[in-house]
Amino acid sequence: AQTVTQSQPEMSVQEAETVTLSCTYDTSESDYYLFWYKQPPSRQMILVIRQEAYKQQNATENRFSVNFQKAAKSFSLKISDSQLGDAAMYFCAYRRDSNYQLIWGAGTKLIIKP
């Protein structure tokens, strides 16, 4: 069975600095998708970035980028120039290519220090 592990329950970063959130996963599949979602307090889950496993190029969305290491089954999220609005729970999620079900990590709480 596929699993997703986020080993950092909580991370903190100074405003304007860079932080990296870790995610590892376990799968025997070769085709799959990986996602990072953000869940601010009492607000809805928002898609931050997605990565297709068949693409070698790391996905980037403005200040958010990933380091996708397929062989190591690692999918970390880098947030550059951290802003107060980035404070939230961040969840890593995995989906098999032929399946619609997302499998989620337990989340990392990101604290931004002003």
Add this chain to the structure above:
Amino acid sequence: DTGVSQDPRHKITKRGQNVTFRCDPISEHNRLYWYRQTLGQGPEFLTYFQNEAQLEKSRLLSDRFSAERPKGSFSTLEIQRTEQGDSAMYLCASSLKMDYGYTFGSGTRLTVV
């Protein structure tokens, strides 16, 4: 269209009562998903609809749970004879294609007392 809507936002119920939640997806999205999220955890898959057809149900969805999506539009999730262990955030999401990320609603927080 303002996104995925869920109603109610909060529900407090006594153990043993039945509750029903509603989800209105983005209108052009034909895929709809229900997840459950307990405090400090990531969401857990409950069920999936493509149009009006319920294609998959998690083993988490016991006989007390039922979901419908009549006419492939809004969906309802009913929990019968609620138990304290049902207390959680129930999230609805929709998508147009599987290879896109979902759009989530704000969730319904259920508290069973």
